[in-house]
Amino acid sequence: KAVMEKIVWRRSLHLRNQQQAWQESPEGRKMLEFRKSLPVYKEKDALLSAISQNQVVVISGETGCGKTTQIPQFILESETESVRGAVCSIICTQPRRISAMSVSERVAAERGENLGESVGYKVRLEGMKGRDTHLLFCTTGILLRRLLVDRNLKGVTHVIVDEIHERGMNEDFLLIVLKDLLPRRPELRLILMSATLDAELFSSYFGGAPMIHIPGFTYPVRTHFLENILEMTGYRLTPYNQIDDYGQEKIWKMNKQAPRKRKSQIFSAVEDALRATDFKEYSPQTQESLSCWNPDCIGFNLIEHLLCNICEKERPGAVLVFMTGWDDISSLKDKLQAHQILGDPSRVLLLACHGSMASSEQRLIFDEPEDGVRKIVLATNIAETSITINDVVFVIDCGKAKETSYDALNNTPCLLPSWISKVSALQRRGRSGRVQPGECYHLYPRCVYDAFADYQLPEILRTPLQSLCLQIKSLKLGSISEFLSRALQSPELLAVQNAIEYLKIIGALDENENLTALGRHLTMLPVEPKLGKMLLLGAIFYCLDPILTVVAGLSVRDPFLTPLDKKDLAEAAKAQFSHDHSDHLALVRAYEGWKDAEQDLAGYEYCWKNFLSAQSMKAIDSLRKEFFSLLKDTGLVDSNMTTCNAWSYDGHLIRAVICCGLYPGICSIVHNEKSFSLKTMEDGQVLLYSNSVNARESKIPYPWLVFNEKIKVNSVFLRDSTAVSDSLLLLFGGGISRGDMGGYLEFFMKPPIAEMYQTLRRELDELIQNKLLNPRM
Numbered sequence: 092k093a094v095m096e097k098i099v100w101r102r103s104l105h106l107r108n109q110q111q112a113w114q115e116s117p118e119g120r121k122m123l124e125f126r127k128s129l130p131v132y133k134e135k136d137a138l139l140s141a142i143s144q145n146q147v148v149v150i151s152g153e154t155g156c157g158k159t160t161q162i163p164q165f166i167l168e169s170e171t172e173s174v175r176g177a178v179c180s181i182i183c184t185q186p187r188r189i190s191a192m193s194v195s196e197r198v199a200a201e202r203g204e205n206l207g208e209s210v211g212y213k214v215r216l217e218g219m220k221g222r223d224t225h226l227l228f229c230t231t232g233i234l235l236r237r238l239l240v241d242r243n244l245k246g247v248t249h250v251i252v253d254e255i256h257e258r259g260m261n262e263d264f265l266l267i268v269l270k271d272l273l274p275r276r277p278e279l280r281l282i283l284m285s286a287t288l289d290a291e292l293f294s295s296y297f298g299g300a301p302m303i304h305i306p307g308f309t310y311p312v313r314t315h316f317l318e319n320i321l322e323m324t325g326y327r328l329t330p331y332n333q334i335d336d337y338g339q340e341k342i343w344k345m346n347k348q349a350p351r352k353r354k355s356q357i358f359s360a361v362e363d364a365l366r367a368t369d370f371k372e373y374s375p376q377t378q379e380s381l382s383c384w385n386p387d388c389i390g391f392n393l394i395e396h397l398l399c400n401i402c403e404k405e406r407p408g409a410v411l412v413f414m415t416g417w418d419d420i421s422s423l424k425d426k427l428q429a430h431q432i433l434g435d436p437s438r439v440l441l442l443a444c445h446g447s448m449a450s451s452e453q454r455l456i457f458d459e460p461e462d463g464v465r466k467i468v469l470a471t472n473i474a475e476t477s478i479t480i481n482d483v484v485f486v487i488d489c490g491k492a493k494e495t496s497y498d499a500l501n502n503t504p505c506l507l508p509s510w511i512s513k514v515s516a517l518q519r520r521g522r523s524g525r526v527q528p529g530e531c532y533h534l535y536p537r538c539v540y541d542a543f544a545d546y547q548l549p550e551i552l553r554t555p556l557q558s559l560c561l562q563i564k565s566l567k568l569g570s571i572s573e574f575l576s577r578a579l580q581s582p583e584l585l586a587v588q589n590a591i592e593y594l595k596i597i598g599a600l601d602e603n604e605n606l607t608a609l610g611r612h613l614t615m616l617p618v619e620p621k622l623g624k625m626l627l628l629g630a631i632f633y634c635l636d637p638i639l640t641v642v643a644g645l646s647v648r649d650p651f652l653t654p655l656d657k658k659d660l661a662e663a664a665k666a667q668f669s670h671d672h673s674d675h676l677a678l679v680r681a682y683e684g685w686k687d688a689e690q691d692l693a694g695y696e697y698c699w700k701n702f703l704s705a706q707s708m709k710a711i712d713s714l715r716k717e718f719f720s721l722l723k724d725t726g727l728v729d730s731n732m733t734t735c736n737a738w739s740y741d742g743h744l745i746r747a748v749i750c751c752g753l754y755p756g757i758c759s760i761v762h763n764e765k766s767f768s769l770k771t772m773e774d775g776q777v778l779l780y781s782n783s784v785n786a787r788e789s790k791i792p793y794p795w796l797v798f799n800e801k802i803k804v805n806s807v808f809l810r811d812s813t814a815v816s817d818s819l820l821l822l823f824g825g826g827i828s829r830g831d832m833g834g835y836l837e838f839f840m841k842p843p844i845a846e847m848y849q850t851l852r853r854e855l856d857e858l859i860q861n862k863l864l865n866p867r868m
């Protein structure tokens with residue numbers, strides 16, 4: 092013990108000396124000065140003493156005040172300075188992998204170290220962590236995964252849960268688990284950090300934990316709503332019902348008083364906006380006024396107009412544009428660049444900022460451009476709180492974000508651009524006043540802002556809960572519904588029941604809600620249950636290689652690109668890979684082609700020619716490796732690639748495995764004279780996304796489609812489908828342990844066929860079951 096103490100003491104001394112030397116170097120001194128200028132620095136002592144005296148502390152402070160980069164460092168520094176020595180192990184969770192990576196890099200730089208020394212990170216597939224790492228930034232998912240094997244977080248001294256205001260599902264889940272853990276680990280410290288003033292909610296959840304607010308400073312921001320923006324250009328909005336021209340549902344219209352040239356331009360933008368659609372979540376009156384403003388349409392013209400105006404006339408300073416999603420960002424970026432709309436391209440630095448960007452791209456966003464160059468960042472809501480760009484002076488806010496929601500009644504996930512909350516709007520506005528007085532343009536009228544919800548609905552209330560339920564079971568947290576009733580805000584009972592029912596149907600839970608062998612295996616795989624099931628079956632039926640590709644492909648951003656202006660070409664390119672009415676098999680072919688091309692160092696060309704994303708292809712490649720090694724851990728495959736691929740060339744078998752994984756995601760194909768229509772049990776008529784290979788066909792010689800995902804946009808759309816025959820569905824559809832067919836085919840329900848079928852089915856189930864129970868046999 093004495094030896095251990097000595098080692099620890101030496102280690103702290105070493106860390107302390109190292110930091111001291113760094114802080115005395117010119118670079119280190121500059122860095123320290125910057126750190127000291129952050130608002131959080133003034134609260135350092137108060138924060139540290141609150142943390143040492145309380146098991147739970149809730150900290151709130153404006154984005155950019157230094158919470159994420161400084162507070163973990165304060166703890167690390169005070170621990171190495173204290174007599175306790177460098178035994179601390181601090182884990183700081185981030186909702187997104189990109190922030191875990193960029194923050195850890197920044198903190199290491201602030202300490203004059205390389206990543207992987209005292210500061211490290213871990214996200215899925217990647218990590219940088221050494222023997223002496225005391226401060227680890229990781230995604231929330233990684234910490235949850237660790238809790239699976241290490242229920243008490245042995246050795247961890249501090250857990251910091253960051254960005255809790257976002258109310259992601261993983262974070263809400265983690266908080267329930269940690270709340271249970273605290274009494275078992277009285278020494279463990281829990282620190283919750285939020286960018287908004289909702290600390291009370293969390294504090295009362297943890298029995299009145301102390302709250303500390305870090306007063307920030309921002310410069311005043313001049314705010315323009317749509318009516319002001321139009322007015323600046325010579326237009327005025329008048330309540331539409333006072334002019335009445337277009338029919339009752341349209342409330343707003345512009346007076347036509349502006350110079351002619353500009354008028355047509357902007358008028359068409361607003362005209363477009365007036366063609367907007369539905370906003371079910373608001374009251375009828377609000378819906379009526381909201382329905383006139385669809386920033387998705389108005390956005391493009393108006394954003395362009397504003398950007399030109401800023402580039403031409405305004406003082407220096409970066410521009411941050413909040414847009415709905417990646418598609419919008421990339422098409423606007425392409426458009427601006429292709430037509431040099433913003434003037435001399437050497438004077439504009441146009442960047443995109445979104446969740447899946449590469450880290451080299453990321454660094455450019457933080458850099459200040461040369462004099463005379465205007466930095467413009469087109470961003471998703473990731474730039475709202477997790478990433479702070481210091482030199483922003485102008486913000487353009489389209490008012491929408493893509494949000495998943497979940498319709499429990501129809502058991503259908505929806506992905507719709509929806510209006511942001513008031514909190515988000517304020518947050519976006521605040522991004523502009525960090526270095527000097529700022530300017531914010533909201534591309535919607537004031538009345539629309541007034542109708543925004545105060546906060547966004549927490550994710551746990553708006554997504555399907557299957558993976559979460561499985562996790563609850565694998566962490567042995569008792570009854571699912573009882574556990575979820577202890578959440579900060581509990582999900583609807585119906586949503587919980589749907590999830591449990593689903594897990595029973597696919598055979599992951601038995602009748603008593605206990606994990607089956609399949610369920611246990613699924614919890615070890617970091618993918619949705621259906622994809623995990625597909626992987627396991629791919630191993631059991633010796634067709635692993637193509638299934639690895641299918642599952643990896645479904646876990647990354649769609650590798651088939653469809654640029655708006657080349658939609659037809661792109662769809663034709665995908666059709667070349669089409670093979671027997673399956674998007675999944677098309678992906679397998681595309682990947683195999685890429686792999687060959689990559690060997691000849693022609694991967695990029697191949698992607699370019701075939702409208703494929705090289706980034707996604709690479710991600711598929713590394714995910715395949717990860718899945719393979721996880722499957723090796725299960726014992727279902729050994730290193731011998733030949734055995735587990737003995738049947739990989741068999742299209743029917745691959746189809747069977749896909750079918751088994753995706754069931755009950757199934758719809759029937761109804762042919763009529765010229766084409767066909769699709770129906771599911773719950774939704775009635777459904778449609779295919781236009782980039783599905785099956786959407787190009789007029790006839791599909793199969794009675795069923797299995798699909799990966801259905802999403803309600805206006806109608807219900809299916810993404811990625813594979814056609815299957817009756818016999819495949821009969822044998823491979825349905826739960827492994829239940830063997831039900833959902834009453835699809837009368838013929839097979841009649842004796843003696845029914846008996847034969849049942850026997851065959853039972854034997855198949857037994858085979859799978861035995862394999863899952865004794866993988867190494």
Ligand code: ADP
Pocket residue numbers: 129152153154155156157158159160161193194197457476477479480481
């Ligand atoms: P908070 O978590 O309170 O939002 P952060 O700790 O993330 O704040 O950031 C504090 C400051 O550090 C910000 O002013 C930000 O601009 C700066 N910063 C953070 N990351 C980087 C980076 N990678 N490069 C340069 N500056 C950064």
Ligand code: MG
Pocket residue numbers: 155158159160253476477
């Ligand atoms: Mg932060």
